[in-house]
Amino acid sequence: MQFIDQAEITVQGGKGGDGIVAFRREKYVPAGGPAGGNGGKGGDVLVQAQTGRSTLLDFRYQRHFQAEDGQRGGPNNCTGASGQDRVIPIPCGTLITDADTGELVADVVTPGQTVVVAQGGKGGLGNRHFLSNHNRAPDYALPGLPGEFRRLRLELKLLAEVGIVGLPNAGKSTLISRISAAKPKIADYPFTTLVPNLGVVANPQGDGTVFADIPGLIAGAHRGVGLGFDFLRHIERTRLLIHLLDSTAPDPVGDYHTIRNELAQYTPQLGQPLTERPELIVLNKIDALPPGDTLQDIVQILSNYNPVCLISAVTGVGITAMLQQVWQKLSLTADVVEAAADLG
Incomplete structure (x- = not known):
């Protein structure tokens, strides 16, 4: 196995789901009103220290990691499903810095230690959220926010005493x-x-x-x-x-x-x-x-x-x-x- 102790990757949190415009129109429900659900939250990107890994070789072949997007809201005030998180396994002893700012993001040492490195976007609000005394039938909703994008530099520093x-x-x-x-x-x-x-x-x-x-x-x-x-x-x-x-x-x-x-x-x-x-x-x-x-x-x-x-x-x-x-x-x-x- 090749010993690779430096790598650079990009991570992208999932996009939040869009809110929707919907109205209740059931029989026997007078003045049903807005019922558009909120979008689901986008998934986060996380790194997790795992034993049994001794190099960063995997990141030579895959350098972009993206979490799942959130689902759009549904009618009847249904909130969309949240996107699934993306977990990236890394060796214990990996130092993570922001490649653009040089900021230290995390020093992952303990097996099982998990750190969020890119937040998923928030889901958009459905039109039910905008109901008010002045607006009884809002016909607009908000789109979901994009997930966080980062370029990260990984450096493996051996855990030796x-x-x-x-x-x-x-x-x-x-x-x-x-x-x-x-x-x-x-x-x-x-x-x-x-x-x-x-x-x-x-x-x-x-x-x-x-x-x-x-x-x-x-x-x-x-x-x-x-x-x-x-x-x-x-x-x-x-x-x-x-x-x-x-x-x-x-x-x-x-x-x-x-x-x-x-x-x-x-x-x-x-x-x-x-x-x-x-x-x-x-x-x-x-x-x-x-x-x-x-x-x-x-x-x-x-x-x-x-x-x-x-x-x-x-x-x-x-x-x-x-x-x-x-x-x-x-x-x-x-x-x-x-x-x-x-x-x-």
Whole structure:
């Protein structure tokens, strides 16, 4: 399946039904008067978050969605039937904005969450509505109103608590395949991973924590260089960032600053700036270091910024200690959120 995380669609609420002009003419009903019914309301267009959907691929083939029109009113004061609503299923984690104004319409996160994105038009009034002492036989009615029309931009932002970032070939895919059941493509050339990969890792509480491998970050990613600009948005919902560095690279410290600079240049729509997120520095491929090489100087420098873990994603060395650090940091961020909620 192709990974499509952006789409633009148009939505149109149903037109309200027209009111009608009618009069009662039954036998034995003197001066029956006006009896034209109101038109029915047009259907609404709604979006609904559903599990089991992981991309916006469906919207590549269908981009216009319209609800059913309301029915016209009937005689004998009968109101027309309302139009049926149109429900559009979308993946959890989809951000919806108005394509014309840039206004945030909804952030659909919870499964089953439903949001009206285009209102149906009101039904027109039948002539019975205009009966008065001055007008005993109104011969006019109102047409139904058109439904709301909008152009919407959909952006899928993955629901992951931990984001793994790093330069191409740092070992992000190998790491996520080691700690979870994810099976991403792994090769020894840059940009092997072309789409984000999700993996669920069992945590000490007994449930699962979602990790995301964010591909394509290189210098200039925030300007669209490489693939990073397309996928930086998927870090926005994360509570913790893992900076994965290749310990065999010529300058791991410089690589760390390269990624930090790209995160600093990106302005998220959701949450705090990326550089203010809790983070953990992980030096990978320690099994591939030539004999005699030492990481002490590198670790000492990087430790001035954040805690450092040494691992080998291939052999599994250091993975358990790294995950313990992850659980500890996630627990701390959860405590901060709860304390802020109590103060509020």
